[in-house]
Amino acid sequence: xxxxxxxxxxxxxxxxxxxxxxxxxxxxxxxxxxxxxxxxxxxxxxxxxxxxxxxxxxxxxxxxxxxxxxxxxxxxxxxxxxxxxxxxxxxxxxxxxxxxxxxxxxxxxxxxxxxxxxxxxxxxxxxxxxxxxxxxxxxxxxxxxxxxxxxxxxxxxxxxxxxxxxxxxxxxxxxxxxxxxxxxxxxxxxxxxxxxx
Amino acid sequence: xxxxxxxxxxxxxxxxxxxxxxxxxxxxxxxxxxxxxxxxxxxxxxxxxxxxxxxxxxxxxxxxxxxxxxxxxxxxxxxxxxxxxxxxxxxxxxxxxxxxxxxxxxxxxxxxxxxxxxxxxxxxxxxxxxxxxxxxxxxxxxxxxxxxxxxxxxxxxxxxxxxxxxxxxxxxxxxxxxxxxxxxxxxxxxxxxxxxx
DNA sequence: GAAAAAAATTGAACACTGTTCAATTTTGTT
DNA sequence: AACAAAATTGAACAGTGTTCAATTTTTTTC
Numbered sequence: 001x002x003x004x005x006x007x008x009x010x011x012x013x014x015x016x017x018x019x020x021x022x023x024x025x026x027x028x029x030x031x032x033x034x035x036x037x038x039x040x041x042x043x044x045x046x047x048x049x050x051x052x053x054x055x056x057x058x059x060x061x062x063x064x065x066x067x068x069x070x071x072x073x074x075x076x077x078x079x080x081x082x083x084x085x086x087x088x089x090x091x092x093x094x095x096x097x098x099x100x101x102x103x104x105x106x107x108x109x110x111x112x113x114x115x116x117x118x119x120x121x122x123x124x125x126x127x128x129x130x131x132x133x134x135x136x137x138x139x140x141x142x143x144x145x146x147x148x149x150x151x152x153x154x155x156x157x158x159x160x161x162x163x164x165x166x167x168x169x170x171x172x173x174x175x176x177x178x179x180x181x182x183x184x185x186x187x188x189x190x191x192x193x194x195x196x197x
Numbered sequence: 198x199x200x201x202x203x204x205x206x207x208x209x210x211x212x213x214x215x216x217x218x219x220x221x222x223x224x225x226x227x228x229x230x231x232x233x234x235x236x237x238x239x240x241x242x243x244x245x246x247x248x249x250x251x252x253x254x255x256x257x258x259x260x261x262x263x264x265x266x267x268x269x270x271x272x273x274x275x276x277x278x279x280x281x282x283x284x285x286x287x288x289x290x291x292x293x294x295x296x297x298x299x300x301x302x303x304x305x306x307x308x309x310x311x312x313x314x315x316x317x318x319x320x321x322x323x324x325x326x327x328x329x330x331x332x333x334x335x336x337x338x339x340x341x342x343x344x345x346x347x348x349x350x351x352x353x354x355x356x357x358x359x360x361x362x363x364x365x366x367x368x369x370x371x372x373x374x375x376x377x378x379x380x381x382x383x384x385x386x387x388x389x390x391x392x393x394x
Numbered sequence: 395g396a397a398a399a400a401a402a403t404t405g406a407a408c409a410c411t412g413t414t415c416a417a418t419t420t421t422g423t424t
Numbered sequence: 425a426a427c428a429a430a431a432t433t434g435a436a437c438a439g440t441g442t443t444c445a446a447t448t449t450t451t452t453t454c
Contacts, residue, residue: 027410027412028411028413029410029411029412039412039413040415043414048412048413049411049413
């Protein structure tokens with residue numbers, strides 16, 4: 001293994017482990033065994049495991065952003081918001097274990113805060129959706145539009161946690177896809193009404 | 198301490214610890230120290246710590262249900278849904294640490310499923326809200342109404358995770374109360390529109 | 395009541411975490 | 425080749441959840 005890219009090798013190997021065996025499987029020793037590097041080296045490179053997970057999470061957010069950014073010029077604003085949502089759902093379902101980790105990182109995080117580097121990615125995605133929002137609701141003043149956007153995006157984001165587990169299966173027969181799409185379309189219909197008031 | 202109520206004593210003491218020091222503070226040994234019972238006794242009573250946390254969580258859901266049930270006959274259907282939401286937010290903000298545990302239990306739970314006893318509480322609350330929904334949207338057929346209700350309730354439920362931490366503080370200036378209320382009212386407005394189609 | 399049987403309680407011990415740091419190995423410099 | 429600097433290592437520490445033989449307490453039986 002290329003010694004010049006220890007950090008990269010560890011990140012890649014860790015990502016494999018998460019994807020294949022689940023987020024819970026990722027421990028310092030198992031990463032050490034799987035990568036061939038000692039536990040100490042992991043700590044030299046990342047300081048602690050929380051930082052390692054943080055890196056995994058913003059890589060995941062980067063990958064999500066890349067997927068959504070491809071749709072930047074697709075269709076009408078309304079269609080685009082639906083495409084964003086569908087692409088978002090696809091991404092989450094394709095990367096259940098990685099997305100699970102994004103949602104459950106704050107447990108280990110002492111200060112319970114997004115780090116700056118983490119937050120930047122979330123804002124980036126928000127801005128992407130905001131341009132579609134602007135075209136769709138031109139009559140809503142900016143501050144309120146931002147607020148509505150944030151509420152919708154945070155709702156979809158938090159709701160997507162259910163897509164990564166089978167928690168819902170015993171609660172509702174609802175299709176996981178429909179769950180998010182129904183939220184989007186009902187919310188957008190509501191905004192159209194509130195826009196006219 | 199009353200020897201006849203070991204289980205009750207442990208549950209109460211554990212609840213105190215969670216509320217005062219946070220969900221992360223609750224460990225078998227700390228509960229043992231705080232309660233005066235040995236670690237072994239805790240395991241005799243609850244089998245494992247996951248079961249203990251599960252009990253804490255459905256007690257929390259019971260308490261939430263009790264709060265919401267008081268509003269069963271209040272105001273119009275529309276007002277009642279708003280009251281439910283406000284009461285829900287109040288409850289979450291008053292019991293941040295307990296609610297945090299409700300949201301983050303599935304991490305430790307191997308099979309990643311709600312237990313039956315857990316699920317019953319969630320359904321109970323859903324049914325409470327459904328009666329207001331029925332009055333508000335009489336023209337929507339039952340299966341679709343249930344679906345819409347579940348989407349709204351699950352959205353509010355998952356969104357409420359943000360109320361228990363300061364994760365959002367660096368992302369948005371939005372008031373935590375407004376976050377949920379805006380979701381509710383925009384969603385309800387959207388349903389009124391979709392009802393007429 | 396005393397003795398025997400049953401049940402409940404205990405905490406040391408096991409396997410697993412994240413993390414540290416003196417000792418070792420590797421790399422770079424003179 | 426000898427030295428200095430840096431990187432790597434893994435045994436060791438403190439903390440988890442969990443188990444189970446030994447102890448203590450309670451109940452039953454005579």
